[in-house]
Amino acid sequence: MASVSLQGISKVYPGDVYAVRDLDLEIRNGEFLVLVGPSGCGKSTTLRMVAGLENISSGTLKIGDRVVNDVHPRDRDIAMVFQNYALYPHMTVYDNMAFALKMRKVPKAKIAERVKWAAGMLGLESLLGRKPKALSGGQRQRVALGRAIVRQPAVFLFDEPLSNLDAKLRVETRAEIKRLHRELGTTTIYVTHDQEEAMTLGDRVVVMCDGWVRQADSPLNTYQHPADRFVAGFLGMPPMxxxxxxxxxxxxxxxxxxxxxxxxxxxxxxxxxxxxxxxxxxxxxxxxxxxxxxxxxxxxxxxxxxxxxxxxxxxxxxxxxxxxxxxxxxxxxxxxxxxxxxxxxxxxxxxxxxxxxxxxxxxxxxxxxxxxxxxxxxxxxxx
Ligand SMILES: Nc1ncnc2c1ncn2[C@@H]1O[C@H](COP(=O)(O)OP(=O)(O)OP(=O)(O)O)[C@@H](O)[C@H]1O
Ligand SMILES: [Mg+2]
Incomplete structure (x- = not known):
């Protein structure tokens, strides 16, 4: 487990596209932090910089005490879950969950133990022999969660992991993610444009707009004491x-x-x-x-x-x-x-x-x- 520290982080894409601007955030060890904001506000870019999938234009990124700006994604001790599951279609659920551990040359018996543990956490035991195409959307997303937790990383990164699910499944899987966090206590950064997800999941909610942070606060405070008219109008449905x-x-x-x-x-x-x-x-x-x-x-x-x-x-x-x-x-x-x-x-x-x-x-x-x-x-x- 680890804290994550973003100090003056900016991302400029070619053509002077400022996706993230001078972002300061200290994420506590074990915290569940949600980045929320309208489309294009820089949520995914922020997450991808933490993951190492995107270069940081300026600023310092630390995971724990280590500056990781130039550390390869593989060596950052993070696991990321995406919207589209990104499962390997030709592999069984078991092999999908075991894959990252195999790549890291974890001994077979240890892999079996970890996959069994993760499958137990997520109620996937009876599905381990199936291929992804024989699973429902909700089951696929649980496998994607399982693949992230088997690695027992220091930090979980989620990018809109529920947006492909129907409304009922979204609420169920949301509760599952909350329970997992309570049980594992892993530092989590979670991106969504869904304010209800942000409010229900986050220990702290960071509201972004045009690459800027407008407010970083508890869900209740962002709702009851919005810092400005942007936050006030963004959180709450129908809007203020x-x-x-x-x-x-x-x-x-x-x-x-x-x-x-x-x-x-x-x-x-x-x-x-x-x-x-x-x-x-x-x-x-x-x-x-x-x-x-x-x-x-x-x-x-x-x-x-x-x-x-x-x-x-x-x-x-x-x-x-x-x-x-x-x-x-x-x-x-x-x-x-x-x-x-x-x-x-x-x-x-x-x-x-x-x-x-x-x-x-x-x-x-x-x-x-x-x-x-x-x-x-x-x-x-x-x-
Ligand atoms: N590879 C890229 N090249 C140029 N501009 C990019 C690139 N990726 C993202 N952007 C721009 O950076 C800004 C932030 O994008 P980002 O994907 O972080 O937004 P987001 O908050 O995740 O939005 P969404 O809710 O739609 O996923 C947008 O203006 C986007 O067009
Ligand atoms: Mg995005």
Whole structure:
């Protein structure tokens, strides 16, 4: 087992394509770290540099205490699992799992012992004699996991290992990976663009955008305290609602004044109640922070008048897409109930977190202000 340290790591492909920019990350021994972000943000490139499949343009990469920038992938003591399993089609499950050990000249009896152990961990004992084409997608991915764990490497690297599986199998295999990590305690770096995977698996989640890290934090903190509007909008489905407006203070009270609502806010830092009485801001409200009332109710001054455009039932909850009187869009996730499209409603903001962001995207992309920093999470108050 080992820690992994990325210090000022960058990757520039020919043609000045900056895939990863000045990345600093310290991954603890035994940590499960998830890299998440939209397509093209540099996740795979980061992982491939750790694996040694891609040259590092600048920076220092350490596995344990050893600088490995120029160490061959074979000698880095890592095992990687890919999206497409990459099993050898002509070999049995047993031989697929044994292959890397054979190449390393591990004695036969030891190989048999390790393959048996890995097969036991993954429930593959009855499949050891089969070829990959006689396995389901989920079974193939378990074999790929088995092939990684037999080697007992210092670090596991996963690149979207579940994306070829159907939804149910994805959730099952995800739980399997989590259990394996708990039992083996191996340092893991896991790449996904699926935020649910990121949140459920990671001890820590690193949100990337355009080659930059926007936030590296616990899953709960990235969700409850997103560092900027990019992270706030990326994590959470449906995404957070953003409203442009002004913060105003008046007689010791703070208000957010948007086109559709004037919301009283509690919990502001004292300095927000001094100095200039107005400033531009963006309010962010999660879809689950609303409840729907009948039209005309003012909900203690916390309601936004709107019309139902689309209702998406999800079983116990439903997503309701609204258009406000000013023409803005709003999405709410509420308990499932009959609701007609075209109906007028009042969307009441629950007294939960409402995030206040800087209004502009500005400055150096490396700086936290680039996507509008999250200034504070406040509560809406009744008036
Ligand atoms: N071999 C290459 N040559 C040039 N540019 C590349 C190469 N590989 C990747 N890139 C570019 O580097 C950037 C990061 O790519 P990367 O594959 O790391 O993204 P990703 O976050 O893994 O995306 P995805 O979720 O789609 O897999 C992209 O802009 C991509 O086009
Ligand atoms: Mg990728």
């Amino acid at each position: 609602n953003f409203m442009d407006g002004q913060l105003e203070h008046d007689e010791g009270r703070l208000w957010f004044h948007g086109r559709d609502a004037r919301l009283r806010l509690d919990g502001a830092p004292p300095e927000w109640l001094q100095g200039e009485s107005q400033r531009q801001a963006v309010a962010g409200i999660r879809p689950e922070s609303f409840e729907l009332l009948d039209a005309g109710q003012n909900g203690d001054g916390r309601a936004i008048e709107a019309t139902v455009q689309v209702v998406e039932p999800l079983g116990s909850t439903m997503d309701v897409y609204l258009q406000t009187t000013s023409g803005s869009r709003l999405v709410c996730r509420v308990p499932a109930a009959p609701l007609e499209e075209g109906k007028a409603v009042a969307a009441r903001v629950l007294p939960e977190h409402i995030h206040i962001f800087e209004p502009n995207e500005q400055g150096d992309p490396k700086s936290p202000t680039y996507y509008g920093r999250n200034l504070s999470a406040l509560q809406t108050a009744s008036v």
